[in-house]
Amino acid sequence: MKLLPATIFLILLFCFPAAKTFAQSQNDIVLAKTLFIPKAKDDFKQLVKVNKNEIESTFSVMFMFYKNFISSQDIDACVFQPSCSVYAIECIHHEKSKITASLKIADRLMRCHPLVSSGSYLIDRKTGKYFDPIEN
Amino acid sequence: MNWSIRCVILFYAISTILFPAVSVGQSLSEVADFAEVQYKSENFEVAASEFSRALYFGHSGQDILFLKVANCYFNLKNFEQSIVFYDKAYFASQSDSxxxxxxxxxxxSLIVENQWMLALSELMNIENTASDDQKSKMNFLQGIAYFGLHEDELAESSFKKCLNDLPVNVDFQLIEHEFESIRKNEKRFNPKTAWVLSLIVPGSGQFYSKQYKDAANSAILLGGLFYLTVNFATKFSFAEAVLVMLPWFQRYYIGGANKAEKFAIEQQLAMRNNSYQAILELLGTQKFKESKSIQ
Incomplete structure (x- = not known):
């Protein structure tokens, strides 16, 4: 009689299919789901969010127009990272003197050509372009 | 010297001799236990450093400790380190499991780092003695790696094998349907077709890739440049029009075609991702439970 409960348990155990957990944990699935998500496009609005004066506002509007309607149709010709337009709008926003900003932009535009001296810049790993931020 | 000071010094001297200070340090097993507690409470940063400490001082069961450190780094999304420690666990262990x-x-970890081929070559080292769960996970990872390599037929068969391991009869129709839709979308959004269409009529490639705003933008921009070229040719000379306008025209003409090609590829990838999400949804526990309850 003592063996009866154990026997019943064993019979039940073999009668029903084993409740097997799926090998992939929920965390694995969650991580795997992120693998092929398309990359988010560059958000240029971040660059023109804060405008301190009318000059900056005007350049911001021009920049957004250029980025959305002109540059979007252009071939990938700029050799630098960030591109010349982004460099220009950053100069306008960060340089105190707009004359200095204009000079820096002019300097950058003159340097941007396929024969740029490659030894002078670090190479951006993501884009393969010459890294030249406004801090340089 | 004052008597009271003498007494204090004497008291310290005697107590130091009689009751030596015994420094109580943590034993290795205590370190490992503490690391285990941290690991279970998902405090992976502390767990990794404590497991590493136990390893450094020669705690037994090095292979398991290496594996746990690797798991900690994996959970911390430090995949470079996790790869290093998984390797160490592999070489330190005698156990197949x-x-x-x-x-x-x-x-x-290699898959997350988009190293599909390396991941596949690693998976070939799985021993035949692997448990059912390990085999299922191997098929799951193989499926993802093949999917990343755009080897869709192999990916499909791996995902099916993954479901085949389950103790219930799961309908493969959803997987087949998703891979069929991937094939259809690859035909529908052909990058070369988009590129050629854009060269024939600027903007049509973008239209083909369902980027209507961009299609209008390209058509207007190139139309404007074409108008300017004709204007230059009639007002001045054909040679002058070519010299002044052709570089600009060529730049935006080719740029538009390249953009159309890029959009087609993006559409393909977006559709692939949608199908992939649906497949993983099926592979996820929730769907598994549903299919089980339907049965």
């Missing part, structure tokens, strides 16, 4: 776990962990 731990070796398989290390291979699976390393393969998953």
């Amino acid at each position: 731990i070796k398989n776990e290390a291979i699976l962990g390393k393969s998953f």
Whole structure:
């Protein structure tokens, strides 16, 4: 009689299919789901969010127009990272003197050509372009 | 010297001799236990450093400790480190089960780093003695790696094998349907077709890739440049029009075609991702439960 409960348990155990957990944990699935998500496009609005004066506002509007309607149709010709337009709008926003900003932009535009001296810049790993931020 | 000071010094001297200060340090097993507690409470940063400490001082069961450190780094999304420690666990272990776990962990880390081929070559080292769960995970990872390599037929068969391991009869129709829709979308959004269309009529490639705003933008921009070229040719001379306008025209003409090609590829990838999400949804526990309850 003592063996009866154990026997019943064993019979039940073999009668029903084993409740097997799926090998992939929920965390694995969650991580795997992120693998092929398309990359988010560059958000240029971040660059023109804060405008301190009318000059900056005007350049911001021009920049957004250029980025959305002109540059979007252009071939990938700029050799630098960030591109010349982004460099220009950053100069306008960060340089105190707009004359200095204009000079820096002019300097950058003159340097941007396929024969740029490659030894002078670090190479951006993501884009393969010459890294030249406004801090340089 | 004052008597009271003498007494204090004497008291310290005697007590130092009689009751030597015994420094009580943590034993290695206590370190490992503490690390285990941290690991279970998902405090992976502390767990990794404590497991590493136990390893450094020669705690037994090095292979398991290496595996746990690797798991900690995996959970911290430091995949470069996790790969290193999974490798160490593999070479430190004599047990097939731990070796398989290390291979699976390393393969998953490589997959997250988009190293599909390396992940596949690692998965080939899984021993035949692998448990059902390990085999299922191997098929799951193989499926993802093949999917990343755009080897869709192999990916499909791996995902099916993954479901085949389950104790219930799961309908493969959803997987077949998703891979069929991937094939259809690859035909529908052909990058070369988009590129050629854009060269024939600027903007039509973008239209083909369902980027209507961009299609209008390209058509207007190139139309404007064409108008300016004709204007130059009639007002001045054809040679002058070519010299002044052709570089601009060529730049935006080719740029538009390249953009159309890029959009087609993006559409393909977006559709692939949608199908992939649906497949993983099926593979996820929730769907598994649903299919079980339907049965």
